[in-house]
Amino acid sequence: xxxVVLASASPRRKELLAALLTExxxxxxxxxxxxxxxxxxxxxxxxxxxxxxxxAGRHPDAVVIGADTVVHDGTRDYSKPHDAADAIATLKALRxxxxxxxxxxxxxxxxxxxTATSIATVxxxxxxxxxxxxxxxxGRPLDKAGAYAIQDEDVPTVERLDGCYCSVMGLPLWTLRxxxxxxxxxxxxxxxxxxxxxxxxxxx
Numbered sequence: 001x002x003x004v005v006l007a008s009a010s011p012r013r014k015e016l017l018a019a020l021l022t023e024x025x026x027x028x029x030x031x032x033x034x035x036x037x038x039x040x041x042x043x044x045x046x047x048x049x050x051x052x053x054x055x056a057g058r059h060p061d062a063v064v065i066g067a068d069t070v071v072h073d074g075t076r077d078y079s080k081p082h083d084a085a086d087a088i089a090t091l092k093a094l095r096x097x098x099x100x101x102x103x104x105x106x107x108x109x110x111x112x113x114x115t116a117t118s119i120a121t122v123x124x125x126x127x128x129x130x131x132x133x134x135x136x137x138x139g140r141p142l143d144k145a146g147a148y149a150i151q152d153e154d155v156p157t158v159e160r161l162d163g164c165y166c167s168v169m170g171l172p173l174w175t176l177r178x179x180x181x182x183x184x185x186x187x188x189x190x191x192x193x194x195x196x197x198x199x200x201x202x203x204x
Contacts, residue, residue, distance in 0.1 A: 002185050003062040007055035012149075013067060016171040019194050020180070020187040029054040029066065033079065040072040044104030045115050052106040052113070063183055066106040069170050071146030073099040078146045087136045090147040096126035096159075101146070103167045107179040114179045118172035118202055120163025124148065125156055164202040166194070174202040 006017055009028035017024060029051035038046065045068075052066030071078040073094065081087035101122050107114045127135070135155050141147040148157040150168045164172045173190040174197065180187050191198035 019190040040070040044070040048104035048106040056108040069103045087147040118167035123160040
């Protein structure tokens with residue numbers, strides 16, 4: 001059986017990958033996730049590759065998966081907030097506006113690198129200052145690019161999505177499934193366990 005390693009400490013990516021694979025290991029890459037000074041698509045792919053390479057060096061016989069998500073409004077990117085004040089500023093800047101969420105994915109096997117991206121357009125709800133403060137006080141936005149999670153539907157955060165829901169969460173499953181297939185790794189149809197995947201626009 002092919003040994004697959006997810007090069008990420010994200011519990012959301014681990015949860016999503018379980019829809020594709022029954023067995024895999026998780027090894028955080030510990031790569032510096034500071035914004036890459038490039039186009040958001042190039043930046044997301046570059047960091048995904050860096051993460052995968054960092055772990056592939058320690059697991060040369062494994063198929064290693066790296067991923068990175070960039071939130072960009074056309075002018076600047078919004079990485080994970082430094083603190084609560086930064087999270088509040090980010091949410092105030094993005095609320096009620098469209099922005100792009102770009103997730104780059106890399107799969108490395110035997111030194112061969114395969115990459116792809118999934119790009120979604122998201123519009124945040126027009127959250128009031130009090131709602132933003134309450135959301136940030138919960139701590140949930142502090143480890144997320146853009147300071148929000150699409151799955152936090154109790155807030156709610158997202159008014160409109162054009163693209164892959166799982167990509168905005170951090171791991172576009174149909175995109176990744178294609179890369180795994182090209183690397184010779186069989187995986188499950190994610191639509192069987194995640195209902196949104198059955199009608200995902202990224203589904204081939």
